[in-house]
Amino acid sequence: MTSVLSINSIKNWTVYKTVSDHAQKIEQKLFDTIPDSMLTKKKTLDNIDWIGKKITSPENRLILGVTALASQPFIDLNNKKVDKETRKVSVARTVAKILAGTLTGVLIRRGCIKWVDAMSKVAKEGEKLPKYKQFFTPTRLINEIKDADKFEQYKNVLGTVVALGVMLFTNFLIDAPLTKYLTNLFVDKANQHQKEGGK
Amino acid sequence: MGLSSAFETLKVSLFNRYSHDPGKILVHTGVLGWILSSLAQVSAVVFNNKISPDQKSFLIPQEIADATVNILSFFLVTSSFTALGKKLVSTGKLRTPHIDKFLRSHGLFEKSAQNPNVVGDFKFNIEKLPIYADENLKKDYKNFKNGVGVITGTVGSILSCNIITPILRNNIAAHQQKEILARKQQMTTPQLRAPKGISIQQYQNMAYRQHSGALKV
Numbered sequence: 064m065t066s067v068l069s070i071n072s073i074k075n076w077t078v079y080k081t082v083s084d085h086a087q088k089i090e091q092k093l094f095d096t097i098p099d100s101m102l103t104k105k106k107t108l109d110n111i112d113w114i115g116k117k118i119t120s121p122e123n124r125l126i127l128g129v130t131a132l133a134s135q136p137f138i139d140l141n142n143k144k145v146d147k148e149t150r151k152v153s154v155a156r157t158v159a160k161i162l163a164g165t166l167t168g169v170l171i172r173r174g175c176i177k178w179v180d181a182m183s184k185v186a187k188e189g190e191k192l193p194k195y196k197q198f199f200t201p202t203r204l205i206n207e208i209k210d211a212d213k214f215e216q217y218k219n220v221l222g223t224v225v226a227l228g229v230m231l232f233t234n235f236l237i238d239a240p241l242t243k244y245l246t247n248l249f250v251d252k253a254n255q256h257q258k259e260g261g262k
Numbered sequence: 263m264g265l266s267s268a269f270e271t272l273k274v275s276l277f278n279r280y281s282h283d284p285g286k287i288l289v290h291t292g293v294l295g296w297i298l299s300s301l302a303q304v305s306a307v308v309f310n311n312k313i314s315p316d317q318k319s320f321l322i323p324q325e326i327a328d329a330t331v332n333i334l335s336f337f338l339v340t341s342s343f344t345a346l347g348k349k350l351v352s353t354g355k356l357r358t359p360h361i362d363k364f365l366r367s368h369g370l371f372e373k374s375a376q377n378p379n380v381v382g383d384f385k386f387n388i389e390k391l392p393i394y395a396d397e398n399l400k401k402d403y404k405n406f407k408n409g410v411g412v413i414t415g416t417v418g419s420i421l422s423c424n425i426i427t428p429i430l431r432n433n434i435a436a437h438q439q440k441e442i443l444a445r446k447q448q449m450t451t452p453q454l455r456a457p458k459g460i461s462i463q464q465y466q467n468m469a470y471r472q473h474s475g476a477l478k479v
Contacts, residue, residue: 087384095386101353101362103457108358108406115284115409118416126416127423134424144436155426164299201273220280221273225292227298234302257350 116212119219120226121172128165135161151253152246159245163238171229176222184220283405285344285411293337299327324438331430335422343418344411351407352388354381360402361388365424368393 073079104110118126139153183199185208186192199221201208208214274329280287299310304325307313313321350356354365365371371381372378379386 065366067324091384094349094353094355095382097350097355099382103359111409111413113404113409114412115282115405115407118288118412120288121289123414123416123419124290127419130420131424134422135428138425138432142436143430144432145439149439168295169358177454199273200409201270203270203274204277207277207281212374213277215279216284216287217273217277217283217326220276220291221286224276228292230295231298231302234299235306239302239306 068256116215117166119172119176120223122177124165124168124172128161128169131161132158152250155253156242156246158249159242162245163241167230167233167237167241171233172223172226175226175229176219179225180218181224183188183214183221282408283411284408285348285415287343288412288415288419289337289344290326290341296329296333300332304329324435327434328431331424331434332427334427335427335430336419339422340418343421344415347414348407348411349384351410353383353386354388356410357381357475358402358406361399361406362395364393364397364399376377468477 074083097118102111135157136154139157140150142150142153159241179199182196183194185199185200185205199218201217208217280290305323307318307321307325354361354370356366365381365388368391370377370386374381394400394403
């Protein structure tokens, strides 16, 4: 109570009010630099709607992986702070890490979401489902899960959380060895290419 | 609390927290993913018997620093972008024709004594208006806001993971590599030693007295 009162009294200070007013004005000015816009194209609006409902963590991971391949190797390639040999290994390791991480990340997330979906069933009237098919169903929220969009998002979240648990192991069992294998493969290829006279 | 009851509570909590906000899911699960993958990278060094304790003393802090950069950059940039996207929609700065029609029909574009905050103002929030109770507007608005949140969040995560983090990481790694090389160089270069029985300072003073007279400026 004392702390609430003291916070309220601070808010009444002239200094606080002046600083707060200025901060709000700056906030508004910055916000005003963003143009006001109304999206009118039906296709654009449908796409935004679709993205909100369908882009879940596996798709997000795939987008990150593809854009990573298009940017990170070039950043490493242009890192003039290290010598040429280090740069070569760094690019090979980056590409290998992205490929291994994206492949396992997308597949495990997708697989776990499917698994959660298969075990999050809701019994229709008069229907009796085996317990394991409702293992992930939040049975306490039987009314709320009637909203199909919300229930779908819930399954995506739970699937992603399960996938993160699975990836604790696959990071060691698949990612790390696959990254090492691919790095060596790419470095060997680069060396061979250099020997054959390529740049 | 039993295990099954705890699991049920977890499911309910996940549903209540995330089922209406896919943008938030991507940020939070992304951060969790980064933390777990960083833990794996750190443990890979900790439990690697082929790495000597001396090397570990450098590699473990390096991995932790790398992980901190990754997680902080991902969280700050991605959550800021997601929040900005949602703010654009909630203030009406970015809207659909349907939302626009609703706002215009309630005179929410013109400032008045009743409406000190109007569309486009930082403090304006569609969700706090009485018209938000209209289910027709609510559904359209929520779908649009979720979509924009996911798009801006994805752009933020691309920017942080694929541009900011690699540049920061390369700079940090290059700096650390330089430090190691300098340390190695220092170890291999024979250092000036004072003769037995006197300190290096005394030795330097004696050497100065001995030779300074011959200096020609």
